[in-house]
Amino acid sequence: MELLKGIKAVITGGSEGIGFAIAMAFVKNGADVIIISRNKDKLQNAKEKLSVSGQNIYPICYDLSNLSEIPNLVKEIHLIFEEVDVLVNNAAMTLFDKVENIKPQDLAKIIELNVQSPYVLTQQLLPSLVNTKGNIINISSYFSHRMIPGRYSTAYSLTKGAIDAFTKSLACELGPKGVRVNAIAPGSVKTPLFNAAMRKMKKEERIKFEESVKTIYPIGHVGEPDDLGGIAVFLASNQAKWVTGSIMSIDGGLTTN
Template identity: 55%
Template sequence: EKRMILKNKRAVITGGSDGIGFGIAKAFAENGADVLLVARNETKLAEAAAVLAAFEVEVKTLSADLSDLSTIQKTAQSILEIWPAIDILVNNAGIARFIPFAETDEAALDLHLNLNVKATYFLTQHLFGALEAQKGCVLNISSYFSHRMLPGRPSTAYSLTKGAMDAFTKSLAYEAGAKGVRVNAIAPGTINTPLVQANIDRLSEEGKAKFSEMIKTIYPLGRVGESEDVSGAAVFLASDAARWITGAILAVDGGLTTN
C-alpha cells in the first residue's frame, strides 16, 4: 500500500491547471493532499479538477488573474474563505517570453515582474498567517534561467524575475524560520509544457531544428523533462521528510547545470 506522505495537508497551487503546476497538483493529490488550483481560465480549471476527482481528496478551484496586483489581496481573501488554514503554498504560475534586451520595453518587463515576482511576493504575504498557523511551507517554482542562459533564448526579463525568486526564497526562509515556516524553491530544467511549446512554436523551422539538437547536447540525461519529473521533488520538499530543509533551491534539470 502506498504511503500518503501529504495526507491531511492542504495545498494551494498557483497555475495548477496546466503544465508543471498541474503535475504538482496531481502528485500532491496522489499523496493524499487536498488541492486548491488558482488560474485564470475556468474551463481549464474545471478540466484539471475533473482529472483530480479520481483521487480521494478535496479539490477546489479559484479563477483569478494573479498578474493583476490590484486584486491580489481579494484573491488571497477568496482562498482564505475556502480554506482558513493552509499547509503548502506553491507559487508556480509564471510567464516566460524570450525578447532581446534592446527590444524589452517596460510593458514586457512588467509582464514578467507582475506575475513572477510581485504576485508571488504579495500572495505569500497575504497567506502567510494561514501558513504560520499550520507551520506550513512555501515552494517557489524558479528556473535554471536565474543563472544559466541558453543560445537563442534572450532572457534578461525572465531571468531577472527568476533571480528575484531565488533571492526571495532565501531571504524569506531566513525571516520565516523563527515562525516555523519553511521556504524552498525548485529550479526546473526545460519541461515539456504548453509554455515551452508556445515558445518553440514561435521559432523558425531552422530554429526548431537547432533547439532540438541543443537539447540532446546540453542535457546529460539526453532529453527535456516532463511535469512528472518535477512533481516528485515538490512532494518531497512539501512533506515532513524535508522538515529541516529551508532556503534550498533544488535543481531538477536532468543535469543541465552541471554543464
C-alpha cells in the same frame, strides 16, 4: 504511503503544466488542493482529472497579475480552507527576446506576474502559514543562473533570479517562525509555455535547439511536468523538515555543465 495526508495546499497556475503535475502528485499523496488559474475551462478540466484521487479539489478562477485584488482572493481561499499548510507559487509567463526589443510595458507585465504576484500572495497567506508551521515552494528556473546561447532571456532570467533571492531571504526570515521556504529550478520542461516558445522559434532555431538538447542535457532530453511532482511532494512533507532556503535543480543534469 500518503506523505501529505491532511495537508491543505494552494497551487497557482494549477490547471496545466508543472502546476497541474504538482497538484496531481499532491492529491495522490493525500492533500486537498486549491488550484488557481485565470482560464475557467482549463480549471474545470483539471478539477475533473484531479478528482479521481478522491481528495477535495477546489478551483478558483483568478488572474494573479491583478495585484490589488489578491487580498480578496485570499479571503476566498480562507472560505474554503480555514488554514493553509502549503503554498506553491508556480504561475508565471515567459518572455524571450533580445534586450533591445523588450518594451517597458512587457517588462512590467512579466515582473508583475512572476515576481510581485508571488510576493504579495505569500504576504497575504503568511499568517496562516505561520499558524500551521507550513511551507512555501517557489518555482524558479535554470534561467536564473544558466544561459543558453541564442535564447535571449534577460527579462525572464531577471524574474527567476528574483525568485531565487526571494526564496533564500524569506527562508532566513521565516525559519524562526517555523515556516520553510524552498524553490524548484527546472530545466526545460514540455509545458504549454515551453511548447508556445518553441512554436515562436524559426524552424532553423528550433532544430538547432533540439539538437543541442542531446548534448547539453546529460540525460539527453528535456523534462515532462510529471518529473517535478515527486520533488514537490518531498519538499512539502515532513521528510524535508530540515530543508529550507534550498533551490533544487531538477534539470536532467543541464546545470552540471
